[in-house]
Amino acid sequence: AGPYLLYLSRLEHPGKNHVNLIKAFELFRAQTDKEYYLVLPGPDKERAEEIHAVAEASLYASSIKFLGFVDDQDVSDLYRGAALFVLPSFFEGFGLPVLEAMACKVPVITSDAASLPEVSGPFTPHFDPKDPVAMKDAIVEVLADDDKREIIAEKGLEWAQNFTWEKTVEKTLDIFRKIGKEGAK
Numbered sequence: 001a002g003p004y005l006l007y008l009s010r011l012e013h014p015g016k017n018h019v020n021l022i023k024a025f026e027l028f029r030a031q032t033d034k035e036y037y038l039v040l041p042g043p044d045k046e047r048a049e050e051i052h053a054v055a056e057a058s059l060y061a062s063s064i065k066f067l068g069f070v071d072d073q074d075v076s077d078l079y080r081g082a083a084l085f086v087l088p089s090f091f092e093g094f095g096l097p098v099l100e101a102m103a104c105k106v107p108v109i110t111s112d113a114a115s116l117p118e119v120s121g122p123f124t125p126h127f128d129p130k131d132p133v134a135m136k137d138a139i140v141e142v143l144a145d146d147d148k149r150e151i152i153a154e155k156g157l158e159w160a161q162n163f164t165w166e167k168t169v170e171k172t173l174d175i176f177r178k179i180g181k182e183g184a185k
Helices: 018-032 048-057 072-081 096-103 116-120 132-143 146-160 165-184
Strands: 004-006 037-041 064-068 084-087 108-111
Touching: 004 072, 018 037, 018 048, 018 132, 037 072, 048 064, 072 096, 084 096, 084 132, 096 108, 096 116, 096 146, 108 116, 108 132, 132 146
Parallel strands: 004 037, 004 084, 037 064, 084 108
Antiparallel strands: none
């Protein structure tokens, strides 16, 4: 297999937005004529058959790979091998895969929906998840420039280091301490 774009998520239509990512991938391949794959690991969930149908109907169907469920120990290898991690979903409570990809020094682009701009930080390109052309433009922008890709990967790695379990526990304890002090008044 050649270089690939990665989106790690359960296959759930329409919320996880695989269909628009497939459309953006088609536009990217048609515009650049570069031999990339789109790799979509994750188990089939609600309306996954619609996602599979769109992929099968694509001119680039042979370049779209569904891996199904992937064991945790294989996830970091998938991230590390990716040329780009794309998170196109319409809603994410937090967006942990963004930070996982960044921690593996993979350049990331995300939709501008919900918590994703905050979680992904100021150096991550964002796009409207409803717009496959905007998504394609973000993919092209990053993959067309090796220096930009490297900068985004480096800045993402630095950004991800701000999110540790230790910091999360400390911030949670700070909140409990503050509540405790206010309750004691």
